[in-house]
Amino acid sequence: MTMQKNNKQKPDLVALAFVAPALILYGLFVILPTISSFYYSFTSWDGISPIINFVGFANYREIFTSARFGNALRNTLILTVFISVFENAIALMLALAVDHVHWGKNVFRSILYLPVLISGIVSGFIWKIMYNYNFGAINSFLKNVGMGGSVQDWLGNTKLTLLMIGVVLIWKGAGYYMIIYLAGLQSVSTDVMEAAQIDGAGASQRFWHITMPLISGTFTINFTLSLINGLKVFDQISVMTDGGPGFTSETIVYLLYKVGFNEGRQGFGTAVGVVLLFIIILLNTVQQKFLRSREVQI
Amino acid sequence: MKKKSLSMILAMAMAVSLCTGCGSAAAPAPEAEKTTETKAEQPAAESTAETVQEEASASIVTEPTELTFIFADGDEGMKEAMNTIVKNFNEAYEDITVTIEPGNGGAYSEFLKTKDSVGEFPDIMEMRDTAMYVRAGKLAELPSDITSLFASTTEFNGKVYTAAMGGENTDGIYYNKAYFDANGFTEPATYDEFIALCQAIKDKGDMAPLVVGGQDIWHLGFLFNKAYDDQVISQDEEFISHCYDGSADFANDGFKKTFEEMAEIMAYAQDGWTSTPDAQITTFLVNDMAAMLFSGTHMIKTIKEADPDFELGWFAVPSPDGKLRLVGGSGIGGLAISAEAAQDANKKAAAEEFIRYFFSADTYKYYCETMNCLPTLAEAPALDVDPVMQEIIEATQAADHLSPMWNGKTGNNELPPDFRNFTYKTCIEYLQGTTTLDAALEELNKTWQTSIASFNPVTGVGIVVAE
Numbered sequence: 001m002t003m004q005k006n007n008k009q010k011p012d013l014v015a016l017a018f019v020a021p022a023l024i025l026y027g028l029f030v031i032l033p034t035i036s037s038f039y040y041s042f043t044s045w046d047g048i049s050p051i052i053n054f055v056g057f058a059n060y061r062e063i064f065t066s067a068r069f070g071n072a073l074r075n076t077l078i079l080t081v082f083i084s085v086f087e088n089a090i091a092l093m094l095a096l097a098v099d100h101v102h103w104g105k106n107v108f109r110s111i112l113y114l115p116v117l118i119s120g121i122v123s124g125f126i127w128k129i130m131y132n133y134n135f136g137a138i139n140s141f142l143k144n145v146g147m148g149g150s151v152q153d154w155l156g157n158t159k160l161t162l163l164m165i166g167v168v169l170i171w172k173g174a175g176y177y178m179i180i181y182l183a184g185l186q187s188v189s190t191d192v193m194e195a196a197q198i199d200g201a202g203a204s205q206r207f208w209h210i211t212m213p214l215i216s217g218t219f220t221i222n223f224t225l226s227l228i229n230g231l232k233v234f235d236q237i238s239v240m241t242d243g244g245p246g247f248t249s250e251t252i253v254y255l256l257y258k259v260g261f262n263e264g265r266q267g268f269g270t271a272v273g274v275v276l277l278f279i280i281i282l283l284n285t286v287q288q289k290f291l292r293s294r295e296v297q298i
Numbered sequence: 299m300k301k302k303s304l305s306m307i308l309a310m311a312m313a314v315s316l317c318t319g320c321g322s323a324a325a326p327a328p329e330a331e332k333t334t335e336t337k338a339e340q341p342a343a344e345s346t347a348e349t350v351q352e353e354a355s356a357s358i359v360t361e362p363t364e365l366t367f368i369f370a371d372g373d374e375g376m377k378e379a380m381n382t383i384v385k386n387f388n389e390a391y392e393d394i395t396v397t398i399e400p401g402n403g404g405a406y407s408e409f410l411k412t413k414d415s416v417g418e419f420p421d422i423m424e425m426r427d428t429a430m431y432v433r434a435g436k437l438a439e440l441p442s443d444i445t446s447l448f449a450s451t452t453e454f455n456g457k458v459y460t461a462a463m464g465g466e467n468t469d470g471i472y473y474n475k476a477y478f479d480a481n482g483f484t485e486p487a488t489y490d491e492f493i494a495l496c497q498a499i500k501d502k503g504d505m506a507p508l509v510v511g512g513q514d515i516w517h518l519g520f521l522f523n524k525a526y527d528d529q530v531i532s533q534d535e536e537f538i539s540h541c542y543d544g545s546a547d548f549a550n551d552g553f554k555k556t557f558e559e560m561a562e563i564m565a566y567a568q569d570g571w572t573s574t575p576d577a578q579i580t581t582f583l584v585n586d587m588a589a590m591l592f593s594g595t596h597m598i599k600t601i602k603e604a605d606p607d608f609e610l611g612w613f614a615v616p617s618p619d620g621k622l623r624l625v626g627g628s629g630i631g632g633l634a635i636s637a638e639a640a641q642d643a644n645k646k647a648a649a650e651e652f653i654r655y656f657f658s659a660d661t662y663k664y665y666c667e668t669m670n671c672l673p674t675l676a677e678a679p680a681l682d683v684d685p686v687m688q689e690i691i692e693a694t695q696a697a698d699h700l701s702p703m704w705n706g707k708t709g710n711n712e713l714p715p716d717f718r719n720f721t722y723k724t725c726i727e728y729l730q731g732t733t734t735l736d737a738a739l740e741e742l743n744k745t746w747q748t749s750i751a752s753f754n755p756v757t758g759v760g761i762v763v764a765e
Contacts, residue, residue, distance in 0.1 A: 044752045044760060046430055046434070046715070047411055047415070048411055048414050048415070048430060048431065048434045048436065049430075049433060049434035049435075050434065050435065051434075053760070055752065058751065058752065062748050062751075065748070066745070066748065067741060067744070068720070068745070131573070132570075132573065133569060133570025133573055133574070134568075134569075134570055134574070134578075134582075134587070135578075135581075153569065153570040153572065153573050154573070155513075155572075155573040156512075156513075156570050156571070156572035156573035156574075158727075158730055158732050241513070241573075242513065242514070242515070243723075244513065244515065244572065244723065244726060245512070245513075245572035245573070245726050245727075245730055246723045246724065246726040246727035246730065246732060247723050247727065248727075248732075258716075258719070259716055261408050261411070262407070262408065262719075263715045263716035263719065264427065264430055264715040264716075265715055265716060
């Protein structure tokens, strides 16, 4: 008992020494600037002037009355939901397929993981060229196979822009989630599966009643990660559409960048960042509550 | 529980990292030194490396002086011109060394802000967001012997901070002359003839009448500015100022007609214009995919490089009222000296000398010819330029009205920081049919009201000048 008490009181200096460098850097470059962001969000600072005017809640009032922010919020949510749902569905399907491959499993896994290794900027450029209305591979292909009527201005059509950005994000991200799902699938006991099979459970029943419950933890992690990635999409939008046409693909993060850095309204941009922080906390809390309750029921 | 915690930590870390980008410490205000230095005679500069002046540098600085210089180096021509000029200057002035630092290509404005925020603001720079930096006290006033060189200058409270390197980029229509000649099309003399010409090319159906790089909204701004000059400036030169004081707004007839003129012209743009970047428009022109494009003088070199044999023609599009309104004259941007550098007597003298050298007859002639830009000096050098460029120079001389772009004006006509882009994007939404004209103008009015609550040169709100 005494020993335990002593251990509790004594700080683990070795562990602390290992953690300290990262903790200091994180504190200096993430925590401190974040705290100062709250201050700047109440100012009209332009990003360069030594004079910083306190404007109270003016930035927040503008955020909640501005149609532009509303539009960015809507675009962000659409993109996030689209990505989270389809990225996970596709990643799970790929993981199931790769899990059942008996020959060249590593080759397939590597091929499907390749897009993850390409940077967001580069993948944006690649797809921007492919989507190009006049010179892009997709429209050229459609014309060459006699489907000229299906040719689209993929990034210029306001009804398609967000969807097309979502496709790129899914293409780039699915491989990553596939690996995590694959790890989850491989942890499912073969004994349980074989027992179910002997009991007469079909493939579909085994998937929904055994596999899915057993990988629900993996699902929670993946869904959280894809939600986060969806909310912070920036690279592809910057490269492919610059938030356009008009405001069609402007998300909150992109609005933050454009207003804060491009248009010299750092104070307002910071306020947008603070609002986004709370949106993410809110969404994540709701999502966790839902997914956790699902895990408990299982 | 662990999973929940991990997810929450991940979410928090990401959200927190989003906020960090926006906060940083403000740099202290530099105090501009008022010391006047004895200036040496302006050296007769040379445009090439073959001839180097030896006589000048001794009296400019009292000790070897190094200056950092940043410009927007996204354009290869600009890079070439600046490298040559700086090299020649360094050779001519033994005690002064100007060092070019990379300007980060396209995202120049953001890059300069970053340099400032990390304490690496250059001694001399190509300045674009002049008003913002003047108000922040970052720039030094230029001496009168430099400012008097120019045909016109942009003043802030009676002081000039920038030496315009080139006249505002005059826009006009560049066209496929061979195609025009082959089909009997001629340069239109009126706005109505221009629209009729577009229609005739459209009816012919072998290429788009006009190529527009609408993905880059600043490119769309060229056409927007034309329509704005035609419809708004023709009626009220001080329109923006009047919007600030509340005597005008964006639902007025002129601004409405600006959007309508845009719609009329954009009806002749190529399919997919919203996703076409500016960098691609030359391809359309030289590959017979479009007959015309509307842009500035920088396009001449680009088109010639894309196809040296391309037969290029140019004409200005008159306003519907018959007047010729063009973008031109000295703008708000140009070479500037940092206020911090100006506190050092030697740096100040050296930087001013560099600007004098830049605008000396031969050097400036070389710059204008390389960049295809319109001279801004009162005594403009005679340029040996492409006939198309010569035609543009003559057009600016004959124009009824010359002014900077609508977003390049100063004083009571300076736009709020984010209003230009908002207008262009709103205009695109209108052109694409995702919003109506009335809704678009109403949205502009709403955004304007929000913007002027924190920036209004007429009332002085948000206009704080650092000393």
